[in-house]
Amino acid sequence: EAQVTQNPRYLITVTGKKLTVTCSQNMNHEYMSWYRQDPGLGLRQIYYSMNVEVTDKGDVPEGYKVSRKEKRNFPLILESPSPNQTSLYFCASRIYRDSYNSPLHFGNGTRLTVT
Amino acid sequence: AQKVTQAQTEISVVEKEDVTLDCVYETRDTTYYLFWYKQPPSGELVFLIRRNSFDEQNEISGRYSWNFQKSTSSFNFTITASQVVDSAVYFCALSLFFYNQGGKLIFGQGTELSVKP
Numbered sequence: 586e587a588q589v590t591q592n593p594r595y596l597i598t599v600t601g602k603k604l605t606v607t608c609s610q611n612m613n614h615e616y617m618s619w620y621r622q623d624p625g626l627g628l629r630q631i632y633y634s635m636n637v638e639v640t641d642k643g644d645v646p647e648g649y650k651v652s653r654k655e656k657r658n659f660p661l662i663l664e665s666p667s668p669n670q671t672s673l674y675f676c677a678s679r680i681y682r683d684s685y686n687s688p689l690h691f692g693n694g695t696r697l698t699v700t
Numbered sequence: 701a702q703k704v705t706q707a708q709t710e711i712s713v714v715e716k717e718d719v720t721l722d723c724v725y726e727t728r729d730t731t732y733y734l735f736w737y738k739q740p741p742s743g744e745l746v747f748l749i750r751r752n753s754f755d756e757q758n759e760i761s762g763r764y765s766w767n768f769q770k771s772t773s774s775f776n777f778t779i780t781a782s783q784v785v786d787s788a789v790y791f792c793a794l795s796l797f798f799y800n801q802g803g804k805l806i807f808g809q810g811t812e813l814s815v816k817p
Binding site: 616618620625626627628629630633643673675685686688689690691692693694696 | 704706709731732733735737743744745747750752791793795796803804805807808809810
């Protein structure tokens, strides 16, 4: 089954404790992206990747890192989480060719709470 | 600036009522795509429809229909004879053809629809 898999679904952590949210897709998509969803703000892009070893900042990259060593994986790293990073996170992917009209395929989300 | 506005934060209807979710977008680009996504209580994001800027035909899919009007920069979504299973947050989004961020989706704030039995 074609899908984007994120783990974990739920995560509670404390300020400053490094964490990684994993994301993997099995559709051979070139493009992958991370979004965060906050009430009243919709979804905002954190980072995106056009292909392996190619990543770039989205609208709200502060406090996050990503890497794209393999096509299928795009982990989101919070080196020193803070309470304002409490949010619902989504990983997404799509075929790069015709990317502007192709829908994003989203993972099921990771609800992160930082205390 | 590119922007998507969903002015209705929450809508509550009784089952079998028709309901329209509004979406207004802003862009100076002539080529763009518009999307609607559904987020049920379980949290995942489900793609519903896409429409390109050159195709103003309305679309109907079962109880769902979409009305795209470039003149008013709107892409509204109507659910006919709503059902409890339609309860969800609905997002409208804009994707720009020449945008320099790999075709980023710009989302509206979302409209939470509650359909009561």
